Amino acid sequence: MPKPTLWQIPEPGTDVLAALPAKTAVLAERLRHIAAGHQDVRLASSLAAEDMLLTDVIAAQALPISVFTLQTGRLNAETLALLAQVPQRYPQLAWAVYAPDAAAVAHYVQTHGENAFYHSVDLRRECCRIRKIEPLERALAGADAWLTGQRREQSPTREALPLAETDAARGMAKYNPIYDWTEAEVWAYVRTHDVPVNALYRQGYPSIGCEPCTRPVRLGEDIRAGRWWWESRDSKECGLHK
Ligand code: SF4
Numbered sequence: 001m002p003k004p005t006l007w008q009i010p011e012p013g014t015d016v017l018a019a020l021p022a023k024t025a026v027l028a029e030r031l032r033h034i035a036a037g038h039q040d041v042r043l044a045s046s047l048a049a050e051d052m053l054l055t056d057v058i059a060a061q062a063l064p065i066s067v068f069t070l071q072t073g074r075l076n077a078e079t080l081a082l083l084a085q086v087p088q089r090y091p092q093l094a095w096a097v098y099a100p101d102a103a104a105v106a107h108y109v110q111t112h113g114e115n116a117f118y119h120s121v122d123l124r125r126e127c128c129r130i131r132k133i134e135p136l137e138r139a140l141a142g143a144d145a146w147l148t149g150q151r152r153e154q155s156p157t158r159e160a161l162p163l164a165e166t167d168a169a170r171g172m173a174k175y176n177p178i179y180d181w182t183e184a185e186v187w188a189y190v191r192t193h194d195v196p197v198n199a200l201y202r203q204g205y206p207s208i209g210c211e212p213c214t215r216p217v218r219l220g221e222d223i224r225a226g227r228w229w230w231e232s233r234d235s236k237e238c239g240l241h242k
Pocket residue numbers: 072074117124125127128129131132209210211212213238
């Protein structure tokens with residue numbers, strides 16, 4: 001039986017490439033406007049291509065926006081390699097890395113098992129809470145706005161994503177500056193600007209999370225189908241973006 005074709009990085013068409021400078025200018029203006037409207041804006045970067053694109057524009061425009069990454073302790077070697085590369089590529093950026101509380105991780109592992117997230121949605125969400133949500137609270141402490149690289153096209157749970165939201169739980173603004181970018185546009189930017197990206201994209205991973213919770217995706221599947229693939233489509237969020 002032939003092996004299924006895996007998702008591949010899209011080749012940008014000439015129409016996408018031609019429209020890219022205007023699209024990028026709109027994005028830069030959005031980011032400038034956001035930065036001007038707040039005291040302390042931070043980009044939550046999972047090191048996805050979308051986040052790397054935003055990082056590249058922030059650095060190119062010398063915008064007063066800092067960047068942070070949540071090092072969950074379960075990331076792929078390829079993701080860690082990119083994390084090590086980023087400060088060299090963007091030395092002008094303030095970049096912080098947040099790890100989970102070691103005691104909370106140890107308690108979860110001792111009580112439920114290291115990979116208990118496969119056993120139920122509740123145990124999966126508890127793992128995400130410890131390794132992502134609690135560190136996110138620390139990463140956002142003191143900020144008055146944060147940015148994400150979410151896009152409408154990414155999944156059914158993001159179809160109505162707006163540019164600007166209110167993060168009521170944290171009492172701050174939240175922005176999705178590339179909410180209206182397509183996958184092809186993101187990759188056109190990455191290629192045109194030689195942005196460093198995770199090597200897993202070339203292995204059929206269009207969306208990359210923790211190593212045990214992410215698998216490659218077949219061509220034609222939802223691009224987030226490889227995230228928590230054992231769960232139903234409507235539970236596939238880690239809680240970072242309620
Ligand atoms: S994605 Fe998986 S390993 Fe990572 S925090 Fe969530 S459940 Fe845990």
